[in-house]
Amino acid sequence: MPQKRARSQEAIEQRYQDILNTARKLFLVKSYDQISLVSLAKQLDISRPSFYTYFPSKDALFLHLLKEEGLGFAIDIQNHFRDPLSLEDFCMDLIQLVLNRPLFMKLLSVPFTNLHCSQTAEDLLQFRAEVRPFFKTLFQIFKQQFPETPDSEIWSAIRKYYLLISTIANYDFFAQIQVEEKLDFFGSDSPSSPAQFYSDMLYKLYQNYR
Incomplete structure (x- = not known):
């Protein structure tokens, strides 16, 4: 069967959404290196030249999804944090x-060092x-929670948060190893839930913020 061509603006937009929907599913279950734009194009029955008009590289597709998810998360926290909370609840x-x-x-969880540097400096500036x-949005939420904390320390708190949450996807891997191999990654007790483990870490990092 010949590969389909998008002929109308509506079809072009639908194809764009199809690419994103399929990519979301793939990035959720596969590692960055396991994903190929060639296989993605085949899965969607799109020719490679046509596919590259939407996303010229895997890096471009990844950064688009990261931006989309990050901005969606910003809306989530803006809607959620209306007033200061206890530090325990905040974390x-x-x-x-x-x-x-x-x-x-x-x-x-994907290190930026995994990207293949196909993005130009202008592309990365636009992404930033x-x-x-x-x-x-994170700054506004943290400043609301810690109004007496200097701005420089607020940004430091945000960096700690960002670095911490970038490891959450790997938590279950280490927790399972601890159970199977009787190792001591998380102390002598059984591994806690990711929510409890990471919120406890945040609490320790932020307990001196006001």
Whole structure:
């Protein structure tokens, strides 16, 4: 059967959404290196030249999904954190909201060193500009929670949070090893849930913030 061509603007938009929907499913269950644009194009029955008009590289597709998920997460936390909370609740909710977005959690776990440098400097500058609302929203939420903390320390708290949540996707892997091999990654007790483990870590990091 000949490969399909998008002929109308509506068909082009539908194809674009089909690519994103399929990519979301793949990035959720496969590692970055296991995903190929060639196989993705075949799965969607799209010629490679046509596919590359939508996303010229896997890096471009990955960054688009990361931006999309990050901005969606920013809306989630903006809607959720209306007032300051107890520190314990604040930390738990920050983690739970990430856990509610499994694709975001998985994309965060991909080191930027895994990207194949196919993006130009202009592409990366545009990406940084487009994800700025994510960090601005985090700043607003953290400043609301810690009004007496200097801005420089707020940004430090955000960096700690970002680095911490980028490891959540790997938690179950280490927890399972601990159970099977009787190792001591998480202390002498049985591994806690990801929500409890990471919220406890945040609490320890933020307990001196005001």
